[in-house]
Amino acid sequence: HATKKTMADHLRKYETIFTLTPPRMRMIVDAFKDTLELGLEKPKQVVPMIPTFVFGWPTGEETGEFLSVDLGGTNLRVCLVTLQGNGKFEITQSKYRLTEEQKQEDGQKLFDFCAECLKTFLETNLGEGYVKEGQKLPLGFTFSYPCSQERIDHGELIRWTKGFGALNTEGRDVAAMFRESLEKYNVQAELTALINDTTGTLIASSYVNPRTRIAVIFGTGCNAAYMERVGEIHKIKNLGIDDEAQMAINCEWGAFDSFEHEHLPRTKYDQIIDETSNKPGEQAFEKLISGRYLGEILRLVICELIDEGVLFLGQNTYKVEIPYALDTAFLSLMESDPTEELLMIIGIFTHFFALETTLAERQFFRALAKLVGRRAARLSACGIAAIVSKMGYLDAGCSVGADGSLYNKYPGFADRVHEGLQDIFGDKGRNIITYHAEDGSGVGSAIIAGTRGSVT
Ligand code: ADP
Numbered sequence: 289h290a291t292k293k294t295m296a297d298h299l300r301k302y303e304t305i306f307t308l309t310p311p312r313m314r315m316i317v318d319a320f321k322d323t324l325e326l327g328l329e330k331p332k333q334v335v336p337m338i339p340t341f342v343f344g345w346p347t348g349e350e351t352g353e354f355l356s357v358d359l360g361g362t363n364l365r366v367c368l369v370t371l372q373g374n375g376k377f378e379i380t381q382s383k384y385r386l387t388e389e390q391k392q393e394d395g396q397k398l399f400d401f402c403a404e405c406l407k408t409f410l411e412t413n414l415g416e417g418y419v420k421e422g423q424k425l426p427l428g429f430t431f432s433y434p435c436s437q438e439r440i441d442h443g444e445l446i447r448w449t450k451g452f453g454a455l456n457t458e459g460r461d462v463a464a465m466f467r468e469s470l471e472k473y474n475v476q477a478e479l480t481a482l483i484n485d486t487t488g489t490l491i492a493s494s495y496v497n498p499r500t501r502i503a504v505i506f507g508t509g510c511n512a513a514y515m516e517r518v519g520e521i522h523k524i525k526n527l528g529i530d531d532e533a534q535m536a537i538n539c540e541w542g543a544f545d546s547f548e549h550e551h552l553p554r555t556k557y558d559q560i561i562d563e564t565s566n567k568p569g570e571q572a573f574e575k576l577i578s579g580r581y582l583g584e585i586l587r588l589v590i591c592e593l594i595d596e597g598v599l600f601l602g603q604n605t606y607k608v609e610i611p612y613a614l615d616t617a618f619l620s621l622m623e624s625d626p627t628e629e630l631l632m633i634i635g636i637f638t639h640f641f642a643l644e645t646t647l648a649e650r651q652f653f654r655a656l657a658k659l660v661g662r663r664a665a666r667l668s669a670c671g672i673a674a675i676v677s678k679m680g681y682l683d684a685g686c687s688v689g690a691d692g693s694l695y696n697k698y699p700g701f702a703d704r705v706h707e708g709l710q711d712i713f714g715d716k717g718r719n720i721i722t723y724h725a726e727d728g729s730g731v732g733s734a735i736i737a738g739t740r741g742s743v744t
Contacts, residue, residue, distance in 0.1 A: 493689025
């Protein structure tokens with residue numbers, strides 16, 4: 289009779305399907321680069337390459353006090369930013385957690401909540417009379433969903449991403465909707481700029497580190513921004529903006545390979561995530577990379593092995609069978625468990641899922657987390673490489689400002705991105721360095737709110 293497969297045997301199968309070879313990565317980079325170029329050329333492409341109307345780099349000498357409200361995915365962040373010049377700033381911020389209902393109910397209610405939080409923030413942090421009667425502080429609204437803009441203080445939501453689905457919002461001007469809420473709650477803030485977190489991070493990173501050329505977000509979603517010569521943005525030629533001007537582009541690269549599914553290595557777990565998501569077909573790249581999905585990929589593999597009778601025989605597995613029950617933060621914990629017995633992983637499974645594990649199973653889970661996390665980092669490297677190669681940044685090198693919990697908290701994520709860049713470009717890949725852009729979206733939003741888009 290056939291011998292029973294060990295966990296190590298099972299692992300080999302997953303190693304094959306989750307591993308990206310350098311040649312495969314280079315093919316993805318080439319296709320990615322073409323996609324970026326197509327998005328600049330024509331409107332309404334899958335990767336929309338959105339012109340942000342944020343012009344040029346900051347000087348680092350911008351000063352003043354600005355507010356920022358950041359609606360990003362998991363949390364709502366409200367900040368007061370004081371720009372001090374010389375690349376320095378101070379920031380005071382509060383976080384408010386969003387409920388699932390708020391993400392799905394009426395959009396105006398969501399903006400009302402944002403306005404209320406901002407009002408509370410102003411009252412508790414600044415106190416009455418700080419902003420004089422009749423005065424308003426400039427406010428940058430960081431709204432990290434794809435919007436099409438014609439100017440900096442306006443933007444129509446193209447479509448929700450990252451699991452949001454608030455009603456009566458797609459196709460509408462979200463800046464106007466938020467302004468209405470600010471008025472309703474009588475908040476002393478004037479919305480002067482609507483920006484994406486990637487654009488904010490790009491501007492903020494360059495304020496602190498002038499070698500920055502690209503910004504990437506690895507949070508609930510995944511996206512990037514960079515600065516483009518207006519002459520290259522063929523689809524806005526009709527606006528008559530000087531060809532030599534520089535404008536930030538919000539790539540919305542999470543949509544790469546959506547619908548066609550031609551270029552990315554999707555496994556059957558990725559397909560299940562896609563088909564059961566509230567937006568099937570969309571955000572194909574993001575679904576392989578971002579914090580919202582990595583835990584779910586691992587959970588689906590576990591469920592498959594439960595169905596096959598490999599894992600947790602005789603135990604009640606209902607808790608781990610709940611969709612999205614396994615957060616990406618657990619993958620971080622699994623990978624960082626320093627004990628030989630993998631005690632942290634014992635803790636996760638007993639505490640959250642009421643399951644007992646053997647050492648071999650725990651080693652398997654950790655190895656699996658590594659495969660899923662490593663694939664995400666290497667795919668991210670492909671996206672960065674596409675921008676680097678399109679812009680010709682490889683020889684001189686550049687810095688890439690990065691933010692989001694996946695980048696900041698997942699052990700080894702940055703190293704794996706760098707390793708991926710070297711697999712794509714060889715030794716020259718070392719010229720591209722990512723770093724954590726602290727408070728990027730808040731600071732960037734402040735700089736842009738203060739300068740209304742024309743940064744230099
Ligand atoms: P935002 O919602 O603004 O993108 P974050 O950057 O904090 O906010 O990203 C939230 C995402 O990061 C969630 O999907 C969550 O699963 C994931 N996450 C949270 N903590 C960790 C962690 N320690 N390691 C990896 N991912 C994490």
